Amino acid sequence: MSIALLDLCRWRLVPLLLGLLLNGCASLDYYAQLGQGQLALLSAREPVDKLLADPTRDAELKRRLALAQQARDFASRTLQLPDNRSYRLYADLERPYVVWNVFATPELSLAPLTHCFPIAGCVAYRGFYQQGRARGSAALLQERGLDTYVAGIEAYSTLGWFADPILNTMLRWGDERLAAVIFHELAHQQLYVADDTAFNESFASFVERQGLRQWRTARGLAPLAADEERQRRQFTELILASRERLQVLYGSVVSDEQKRQGKAAEFSRLRQDYVALRDSQWQGDTRYDAWINAPLNNARLLPFGLYDQWVDAFAGLFEQADGDWSRFYQRAAELAELPAEERDRALRALAASR
Structure with a gap:
């Protein structure tokens, strides 16, 4: 809110x-x-x-x-x-x-x-x-x-x-x-x-x-641990990949019952993929276990698409502004003025540039 x-x-x-x-x-x-x-x-x-x-x-x-x-x-x-x-x-x-x-x-x-x-x-x-x-x-x-x-x-x-x-x-x-x-x-x-x-x-x-x-x-502190940032990105990518597969499933011509079965199978796959990623690359770090083990549904995946969808695009925009916050805000405001479809196209291009 x-x-x-x-x-x-x-x-x-x-x-x-x-x-x-x-x-x-x-x-x-x-x-x-x-x-x-x-x-x-x-x-x-x-x-x-x-x-x-x-x-x-x-x-x-x-x-x-x-x-x-x-x-x-x-x-x-x-x-x-x-x-x-x-x-x-x-x-x-x-x-x-x-x-x-x-x-x-x-x-x-x-x-x-x-x-x-x-x-x-x-x-x-x-x-x-x-x-x-x-x-x-x-x-x-x-x-x-x-x-x-x-x-x-x-x-x-x-x-x-x-x-x-x-x-x-x-x-x-x-x-x-x-x-x-x-x-x-x-x-x-x-x-x-x-x-x-x-x-x-x-x-x-x-x-x-x-x-x-x-x-x-x-503050003279070391950069954020590369492992922590990598884990967050990998976890987000895992969720977004699952969302993409579900999007394809829901847009297909199969029956609703087949879609329900496919949905259940996708959430099972998501949990399996998470365990494989955690155990093979995160040395068993369990920080996301509580989230993945809770009941999964479409709505639970929704915030990932909202909070992370264009982060890479804004990172690209920041690079184009040479790390100048004033220029970055000005360019972000210019994006905000575009019609919705044109704004999305511009954001996709910025994300692809990275």
Whole structure:
């Protein structure tokens, strides 16, 4: 979920409220929980500098937040990301994730069920501030015969409408992951295209990864372990290859029952290919075991196509800009202005160039 839809304290959101009312009463409950969740988040914020100066606050929390401020400064100074109050505040939501996103696809298709919102446009998921609501929504979709996947999300961007805080949910991971999330979410503030989730998430993922490389260099740390990056790329490629085979299967003229059998066989193959890759090239590293051993369906594969589809394309664009962030953002913005089909062709060409 990329943007909050309700906040009665902000006059700028009056047009959004009108848009929501036009969507009909059936949607009001969903939008109400969005508004309540966002307002609760905003109410929980406190300035990081004030927290750091408080001798009664937890020392480890203060260490993590001090590091986050260094990453925040680096994001604007070096990565040339927006310089505003976002991630200068902290909010403890007292839960492990800020929202839970529900992804859904038809049983025999990889096409996502999309949801359209004012400003944010159409996205391939629906967000809920309560895990129970997300699971309930997924259950209703399953009754309609859809594949579903509920994913806990540690952070999201309001695209500059509000000062997004550092959340306790962002502190569940290590120091580098914390910096990476800040880079990722600020990238959404830098550039966002309505109705193109793959573009937005791939852009932010590239900024996150390249930013993290430069962050490590600036701190005198060794480059990211080649094995770790290679494993992530190989795992992603494994999932995307499975998606491609499923796409061919679902587009074929065989019966639905044959497609179901082929789907089951493909997920079995995916697990076998994963085990072979892990044991032959990763020295038995099990970091992705939990994901691969969970129930697999079309919806579970969906985020890979969204978050990774154009990362190589943006890497190519960054190379063409000679590593200059300002030029890179300018060229990415030019891509964003293209009609959707032309934009995809340009991205495919950039990816192929690498």
